[in-house]
Amino acid sequence: MARLSRAVPENAPGDLFVDDACIACDTCRALAGETFAGDEDERAFVGRQPAGPEERRRALLALVACPVAAIGSRSKEGVAEAASGFPDPFAPGVLRCGYAAESSFGAASWLVLRPDGNVLVDSPRFAAPLRARLEALGGVRTMFLTHRDDVADHRRWREALGCERVLHARDVSGSTRDVERRLEGDDPVPLGPGLLAVPVPGHTAGSAALLVDDTYLFTGDHLWGDAAGRLGASRAVCWWDWDAQAASMERLAALRFEWVLPGHGRPWRGASAAVASAEVAALAREMRGVTIRSGRG
Ligand code: SF4
Incomplete structure (x- = not known):
């Protein structure tokens, strides 16, 4: 209060x-x-x-x-009334979950509506009104955890909704040792129709992005937009390996997507998939130099 x-x-x-x-x-x-x-x-x-x-x-x-x-x-x-206002529609099939958790330093979490089971990207703070709304929207089949920092109340959501939690093995720690599915290696992993898990080691060793329908790229703290409408990443909040993060960024540039939906920072949309790819490639080149964009993450 x-x-x-x-x-x-x-x-x-x-x-x-x-x-x-x-x-x-x-x-x-x-x-x-x-x-x-x-x-x-x-x-x-x-x-x-x-x-x-x-x-x-x-x-x-x-x-x-x-x-x-x-x-x-x-x-x-x-x-x-506002307590039942989340998830809040953001884009077709994508909603913001609100209820940010202090343990995730306020990272955003997202709900993706899917005919074969909804996906929660990162964990919101556990709250009864949000649980009720998630259940009314069909529940959650998969909780995709982009990295170790934004896991918040993942266990309570698993207990409440029965969702399968997905996290890269390199980011599993004590609190997440019981996740149902561990990603391995650096190659993309299909999670279902239109869903591709893309390891992006760098910010943390086990950071991973989720690509949905070649349109939405959920990036955790690997990549974000800022209030000025630019894409960014920051060495200052790279907890593992900046060169690896730059290499991950180069690989992302080869994917097709329009939206970047981060944990921290602002959502970003390219004018087209080609523009998005070019912007990410440009950022990767900056990262190979010394440029540091905005300091979130
Ligand atoms: S910046 Fe974050 S912590 Fe501060 S008032 Fe806004 S939501 Fe709350």
């Missing part, structure tokens, strides 16, 4: 506020950038109170998604 007595001074006057518990995860700005302000790596504040019902709805989704409950509403109007 956010505390009004700890509200940060930058907040615009009005109902919504951010308090000093904010960990600068950027979740609220990604969801409701018209309301929440501050640079991507800095503490958030309410830059402008929501102007209408849709902006209010999105701001309350951010309140629900905030991993440390740093966003408050004086009136609490609509807050209870």
Whole structure:
């Protein structure tokens, strides 16, 4: 519960506020950038109170998604309803799960609707309203964990939904030793129709991306968009091997996709698959030099 007595001074006057518990995860700005302000790596504040019902709805989704409950509403109007607002439609067949977890530093998780079983990409914070909505949407067959850092409440989701958890063997640790499926090696692995697991070692040894229908590429912390609309990766948050991450980026450039949907950072869409591929190839070349883009991850 956010505390009004700890509200940060930058907040615009009005109902919504951010308090000093904010960990600068950027979740609220990604969801409701018209309301929440501050640079991507800095503490958030309410830059402008929501102007209408849709902006209010999105701001309350951010309140629900905030991993440390740093966003408050004086009136609490609509807050209870917002708790059932996730998963929130993002693109055809793709929804944002909100409910970011502090243990994942607020990483995004995604739901992919599939006729042969829905896929959850990375683990949201466990929450009863989200569970109910996931069940209403057909449940979750597979939980694809992009890497060791964004696993959050994976075990509770497994117990609640019976999903098969997929994680690369190189990122399995004590808390994930019981995952149902371990990816091995560096070659892509088909997980089902239209689903391809793509190992991208670098950020961590066992990082993996998930390619869906040659359109959506879920990248965890390997690759992300930023608020300026650029693609990025950062040596500063590469926990394993930067050269390996650059090599993984080069391999990604050979795939067909339009969207980059990360754990941290902003979603990114290329004007076409060819543009997306060219942008990733350009980033890979930068990584072979010394350029460092934005510092998220
Ligand atoms: S979602 Fe919460 S923790 Fe993250 S930037 Fe916004 S207020 Fe801060």
